[in-house]
Amino acid sequence: MKFHTRKWVKPEDLNPNGTLFGGRLLQWIDEEVALYAIIQLEIPRTVTKFMSEIDFVSSARQGDIIEIGIDVVKFGRTSITLGCKVRNKLTRKDIITIDKIIMVSLDDEGNPVPHGKTKIEYVKDRLEKK
Structure with a gap:
């Protein structure tokens, strides 16, 4: 799994227990997988359709650094189906794993549209083709 993003846990990210608020973490995950899917599929209108079970196994505290990893499942x-893992960079503990996140590409009317992609492409490879 490639870890694409790091986030620093700040006071505004905490719940009343003093740990990372789950809603904030899900916001970060949703944004990261959306960016990843849009870049892979090259369709800006790509939205979250589904997230599988979410099970928080540990947390993070103020000052911790977390990493968000994304893999293409299919x-x-x-659509593109992604997997996601978030870990605490400082404690080295996994925080959450989401096995399946489905992102769907849409046309201007909001209907699913074929994207024509079948494998991971990297920006550097696209630039070399031009």
């Missing part, structure tokens, strides 16, 4: 005709 390409569909109009």
Whole structure:
């Protein structure tokens, strides 16, 4: 799994227990997988359709640094399915694993649209093709 992003846990990210608020973490995850899917599929109108079970196994505290990792599980005709793992960089503990996040590409009317992708592409490879 490639870890694409790091986030620093700040006071505004905490719940009343003094640990990372789960809603904030899910916001970060949703944003990261959306960016990843949009870049992979090259369709800016790509949205979250589904997230599998969410099970918080540990947390983070103020000042901790977390990492968000994303893997492609499969390409569909109009979708991309991703896996995600978040870990605490300082304690080295996993925080959450989401096995399946489905992102769907949409046309201007909000209908699913085929993206034509079948494998991971890297920006550097796209630039070399031009």
